[in-house]
Amino acid sequence: MDVFEAIFTRRSIREFTSEDVSDADLETILRAAMSAPSAHNRQPWHFVAVRDKDLLAQIAEAHPYAKMASKAPLAIIVCANPAEAKEPRYWQQDCTAALQNILLAARGKNLGTVWCGMHPLEDRVEPIRHLLKIPADINILALVVVGHPAQPFSEADRFKAEKIHHNGW
Template sequence: MDAMEAIFTRRSIRRYAAEPVPEDVVKQLLEAAMYAPSAHNQQPWQFVVIQDRQTLDRMPDFHPYSTMLKSAPLAILVCGDSSCLKSPYFWPQDCAAATQNILLAARALGLGTVWMGVYPKEPLIDGMRTLFGMPEQIIPFSLIAVGYPAEEKPRPDRFDEQRIHYDRW
């Protein structure tokens, strides 16, 4: 699948087949994440790959929008690492770019995903930090459910020329 096809057909998938995601595919997703652009090339990301069934099942206890994890074979927690920042301002954009790369790479590889926000909600950040025993400098940013889709969604029509302004508002 080419990049444009992946962009136009990527959808939030919340139902997954029981099939596990192979380790080499997980590595490809993480590699794609690490090729995201980052301000000053700081690459402030860290990733937690979550495959343990009990851990996946516990997350909806504190993250109210993560119930699909009960059927997902895998999740990836994208985190910012404040210890490597030369500038404190752009790490959320960097982590968002890494998250988007995971979503698009997953689509290109035949996987389904859904992006769940964590940052800047303190209860979600604290829940992730506690669950994974994270050090203070690690900031949970986004949680991505990953698996082979058990549902299909059509391509939406989202292009809206009314939102485009040339040279001035």
């Protein structure tokens, strides 16, 4: 798929078919994630891929905006180890770049995704940390629910010229 088609038709997909996401597609998506830029190229990210139906149902219960996880074949939790970063305060930016690549790579594979925010809300982070046994020294940014879409992709023009400022505000 053309990169601009992927960008312009990417949408939050909250309804999925029962079809599984292949191991090859998951690897491609995570390869894309790990191709993201990071501060000093330290790549502090880690990813927890969840396919277990019971865990997906528990994620849906634990996160107030991830109910669709219970009907999806895959969720990816985007994390960072700040000890692996040269500048530990950049982990959110590093992981967000990786997360955007996940969304676009999945779209390129005709998979649907929805980004469910977690950081910095501890009431979203801690239940998932506990459920997936993510160590306390690992930062959790967000989760991405992934699957074959049961709703269409469509292009929406979100361009707003008034949001652009040249040579200053």
